[in-house]
Amino acid sequence: MSKIGFVGAGRMGAPMVRRLVEAGHTVTVLGRTQEKRTAAQELGAIAVSEPADVAADADVVAVCVFTDDQVRNMCLDDGLLAAMVPGATLVIHTTGSPATARDIAARGEEYGVAVVDAPISGGPHDIAEGTVTLFVGGAAAAVDAVRPVLGAYGDPVLHVGPLGAGQSVKLVNNTVFAAQIGLLREAVRLGGALGVAEPDLLTALTHGSSASRVLTMIAPRGSVGTFLDMAGAFVGKDVEVVRTIAREAGTGLGVLEDAIAELALTRDENC
Structure with missing residues (x-):
């Protein structure tokens, strides 16, 4: 089982977290407020208030926020990427520009962190049933590394090409x-x-x-x-x-x- 960091445990992210926990993974969720931290704990996750704590010791960190700007701010400005350990993989679930994933991946190389983009096709009910479709872009080795994690809520998990192809x-x-x-x-x-x-x-x-x-x-x-x-x-x-x-x-x-x-x-x- 893996150690997972998760950012964005909202309407779509919460059922992902629940399924990850039920699959036996140790999941740490970012919660900026006490209300959000309590909600994360009710899902069976560990709740923290800082991005660096989400990334600490995580094998995989998943980001499921709303916009490209939020992805960039979280990964680059708020230090999430820099806090990840070498050999870890960042998964971007947010639908956005392929260029965003590539820019973050370029920075990730400095830290020894791989990046895959895995936008979602489906809704919360599909995630809850483990049948949401994931379009995944990235190097084959990086995709293979995170496939067991994505498989906790995604089916099919479709590797559609290099980084950015998922988007x-x-x-x-x-x-x-x-x-x-x-x-x-x-x-x-x-x-x-x-x-x-x-x-x-x-x-x-x-x-x-x-x-x-x-x-x-x-x-x-x-x-x-x-x-x-x-x-x-x-x-x-x-x-x-x-x-x-x-x-x-x-x-x-x-x-x-x-x-x-x-x-x-x-x-x-x-x-």
């Missing part, structure tokens, strides 16, 4: 996801013009050739708008990132952008 796959995935929501919004508009109520249309389409995973997620809620109220925050954050890295790569989103353009995507906290 790229997740961002493409969420761009297609957002585009499919946009297409469904247009389908609802068309259905309404033809006299079909939105809940009836969504339910019926789940039984037709247009059925999709996205549709089966939206239909039980009765409307695309209701689903966006719940999911728009984290989808919107990722769409902003993919637009930026696409521009940097000299390309764009093409017809995916057309499908996404009319969605009202807001921000909230989630990794």
